[in-house]
Amino acid sequence: RKEVEQDPGPFNVPEGATVAFNCTYSNSASQSFFWYRQDCRKEPKLLMSVYSSGNEDGRFTAQLNRASQYISLLIRDSKLSDSATYLCVSQEGNQFYFGTGTSLTVIP
Amino acid sequence: EAGVVQSPRYKIIEKKQPVAFWCNPISGHNTLYWYLQNLGQGPELLIRYENEEAVDDSQLPKDRFSAERLKGVDSTLKIQPAELGDSAVYHCASSLANGYNEQFFGPGTRLTVL
Numbered sequence: 001r002k003e004v005e006q007d008p009g010p011f012n013v014p015e016g017a018t019v020a021f022n023c024t025y026s027n028s029a030s031q032s033f034f035w036y037r038q039d040c041r042k043e044p045k046l047l048m049s050v051y052s053s054g055n056e057d058g059r060f061t062a063q064l065n066r067a068s069q070y071i072s073l074l075i076r077d078s079k080l081s082d083s084a085t086y087l088c089v090s091q092e093g094n095q096f097y098f099g100t101g102t103s104l105t106v107i108p
Numbered sequence: 109e110a111g112v113v114q115s116p117r118y119k120i121i122e123k124k125q126p127v128a129f130w131c132n133p134i135s136g137h138n139t140l141y142w143y144l145q146n147l148g149q150g151p152e153l154l155i156r157y158e159n160e161e162a163v164d165d166s167q168l169p170k171d172r173f174s175a176e177r178l179k180g181v182d183s184t185l186k187i188q189p190a191e192l193g194d195s196a197v198y199h200c201a202s203s204l205a206n207g208y209n210e211q212f213f214g215p216g217t218r219l220t221v222l
Contacts, residue, residue: 042215043213043216044151045213094156094164095153095164096211098150098152099150101149
């Protein structure tokens, strides 16, 4: 069983739509969580950390539910430039576990 | 500030040949990671260095893969001999220290084994 599971998608949404991705993790001892963004044929880049209280950065909101062991990412008012793969990451001690990524395409 | 530098960006070799990848992390970053990423998958850790010490190489296939970071700065990952299944993107990443969470990834080396 993978440490981190994500729906690979693809998610195809129109510009301006709101889209949400979920991610589940298997180890309840996981300490920290992140969302990374990866453009086609590029390297992953940190999008945002996920805090227990939830956090927001502009159009992006990340939430953590420890009881159900899932993390979510909400993107409001989708832009064409949001098209990418979004990777969920959990940290256990010194280990980082990446999900397979969820593919998003924002359509004009 | 320069990011993580990797070379080569692309490499095509025949199976059973050796290949080496080079990484120069961001200046001052003590922790260096080598990841393997297959198409449609997330990065998977191969080895992690704290300065010059390999502190986690449990996922490194040691029969054919080796890595070094002799002076605690740049690093080399080698495969000898390469197999067809080694075709993937090999990313190097670095962070200030392992307790500092953000990892900065290099552009990767795309390896094709024929």
